[in-house]
Amino acid sequence: MKHTRLLLTTLASLALSAFAQDAGVATIELKPDSKNPLGYDKTELSVKAGQKVKLTLNNTGSIAPQPHNFLLLKPGKLDAVGAQANAMLADPQGMAKNYIPEAAKADIVVNTKLVQPNQSETIEFTAPAEAGDYPFMCTFPGHWMLMRGVMHVTN
Template sequence: MKIWLRMMAFTVLAALAMALVACGGGSSGGSSGGGQSSGPVTLEIGSKGEELAFDKTELRVAAGQTVTLRFKNNSAVQQHNWILVKGGDAEAAAIANAGLSAGPAANYLPADKSNILAESPLANGNETVEVTFTAPAAGTYIYICTVPGHYPLMQGKLIVTN
């Protein structure tokens, strides 16, 4: 009888442990976690005070994951946006250059959005904006701000894992 009880207790504990492991992956954004979780995730990022910089230069998500990115503009005076680029440095530079003449009404983005995977609205000083998108295929992607003059300094990498 005692042994039977002990085995029961062990079984319950094992089941609990497995349930905890199963739940552990989905909680919140940013953990590398090996990509086993693919539930929706919210990522938080901001600009770095009055600097032309993001306060995080690396973000991680899983391929196919629904991502809500909340971007807080921590500057009082600068406008910023958060643009996810399809391609490398050349594509990012082309988008930023075309955005120069596009103006704020166009979110400093070109009309041709073929190399833009996600774009936040333009955030005024101290404003928080967000964008929801589906994480692309595994790989490393560049995110930038296309407000004139910001692109060379305001960059980061989104790492998408399988």
């Protein structure tokens, strides 16, 4: 009986520990907006600084199916990376590069690859340690002007 109680207590402790870890993960799903296929369905996201994030770009349900990606950028870098994304339209290797500008790598916190219609990709990362407003965007040609938002990182 004593061993059974100890075993049950240990199992309960492990289960609570696993639940506490899962509760600390911000789970986010983004997809094309049902009314505006060149926009995300969410334009504002909120996470805690240093929090684990599990983000799924679910490219389904659009009235105008086309590829999309997700790039989380350093604060203040939206326009610069957007201009570099526009320039990739002339790059014959743009699709192979997932329309992610090489020159912008230092400004990208995390990104998905280019996700084709009716597919999804999940990325897991740790939110930036520094609080602030981190822009996010899709860099498929012409999309970034509308398909963008802000991830608010708070303490």
